Amino acid sequence: MFSVTHTDSPTTVLGVPGRRLRNWGRTQTISPTRAVTPRDTDEVAAVVRAALARNTTVKAIGAGHSFSAIAATDAMLIDTRHLRGLIATDVPRGQVTLGAGTHLYEVPGLIDPLGLAMPNLGDIDRQTLAGAVSTSTHGTGVGFGGLATQVIGATMVTGTGDTLRIGRHDGRLLAAIAPGLGALGVLVDITLQCVPAFDLSAVEEITDFDSAVADFGTRIREVDHHEFY
Ligand SMILES: Cc1cc2nc3c(=O)[nH]c(=O)nc-3n(C[C@H](O)[C@H](O)[C@H](O)COP(=O)(O)OP(=O)(O)OC[C@H]3O[C@@H](n4cnc5c(N)ncnc54)[C@H](O)[C@@H]3O)c2cc1C
Numbered sequence: 001m002f003s004v005t006h007t008d009s010p011t012t013v014l015g016v017p018g019r020r021l022r023n024w025g026r027t028q029t030i031s032p033t034r035a036v037t038p039r040d041t042d043e044v045a046a047v048v049r050a051a052l053a054r055n056t057t058v059k060a061i062g063a064g065h066s067f068s069a070i071a072a073t074d075a076m077l078i079d080t081r082h083l084r085g086l087i088a089t090d091v092p093r094g095q096v097t098l099g100a101g102t103h104l105y106e107v108p109g110l111i112d113p114l115g116l117a118m119p120n121l122g123d124i125d126r127q128t129l130a131g132a133v134s135t136s137t138h139g140t141g142v143g144f145g146g147l148a149t150q151v152i153g154a155t156m157v158t159g160t161g162d163t164l165r166i167g168r169h170d171g172r173l174l175a176a177i178a179p180g181l182g183a184l185g186v187l188v189d190i191t192l193q194c195v196p197a198f199d200l201s202a203v204e205e206i207t208d209f210d211s212a213v214a215d216f217g218t219r220i221r222e223v224d225h226h227e228f229y
Pocket residue numbers: 024025059060061062063064065066067070071080100101121122123124126127128129130131132134135136137138139181182183185186187188
C-alpha cells in the first residue's frame with residue numbers, strides 16, 4: 001500500500017535541499033506542502049485520491065526547466081523521478097512507450113539499440129518527456145514538428161484518480177494532453193512514434209547577427225535543422 005510522504009524531513013527535489021525548491025533558471029521558488037515520488041500508475045492514483053480526500057491539489061513536476069511558474073505549486077508535488085525508463089516497444093511500427101519522467105538525454109540510450117530515434121529534439125536534453133510534451137517544447141527544422149507531435153499514446157491519472165489510457169485513435173484526447181500544460185492530470189507513461197535511427201552531421205560557424213537574420217529563411221530550407229544564438 002502506498003502512503004503519501006509528508007515532507008517534514010528535507011527533500012532534495014530539483015537538487016535544492018529543504019522545503020523551498022527552485023527551478024533551473026532560478027526564476028521560480030516554490031514551497032510545496034508535501035513531495036511524493038510515486039513509482040507506477042497505482043501509486044500516482046493513490047496520491048491523487050489522497051489529495052482529493054484532503055481537499056488539496058497535486059502538481060506533477062519534471063526536470064524543473066520551465067522558466068515560468070507553470071510547474072509551480074504550494075500544495076502537493078509529484079516528483080516524477082521514479083516514472084522512468086522503457087516500458088514497451090513495437091519495433092516494427094517504430095513505437096516505444098517510456099515512463100513520463102524519463103529525461104530526454106536518457107532516450108537515445110534506450111531506443112538506439114532498437115534502431116530507433118526521436119525525429120526532433122530541443123536545444124537541450126535535460127527535460128523530462130512529460131515536461132517537454134506538456135509545454136510543446138520545439139526542436140529545429142521546418143520539416144519537423146515539436147515533441148508533442150511525436151506522441152501517439154499515453155497513460156494519464158486524472159484529477160479524480162482514475163486511469164485513462166489514451167491511444168492513437170483518441171485524437172481529441174491526444175491533442176488535449178500533448179500539449180496539456182500539466183493541467184489535465186498526471187502523465188505516467190508516453191508512447192512515441194519514432195523514426196529509424198540516424199546520424200547527424202553538424203556544422204557550426206560564426207557569423208554576424210545581420211547575416212544570421214537575413215539568411216535565416218534560406219538556411220532553414222537548405223538543412224534539416226538550423227538554429228542560431
Ligand atoms: C536551457 C534551456 C533550454 C531550453 N530549450 C528549449 C528548446 O530548445 N525548445 C523549447 O521549446 N523549449 C526549450 N526549453 C523549455 C523547456 O523545454 C520546457 O520548459 C520544458 O517544459 C521543461 O521540461 P521539464 O521536464 O523541466 O518540465 P517542468 O518545467 O518540470 O514542467 C513543465 C510542465 O509540465 C508538467 N508536467 C511535468 N511532468 C508531468 C507529468 N508527468 N504529468 C503531467 N504534467 C507534467 C508540469 O506540471 C508543468 O506544467 C528550454 C529550457 C531551458 C532551461
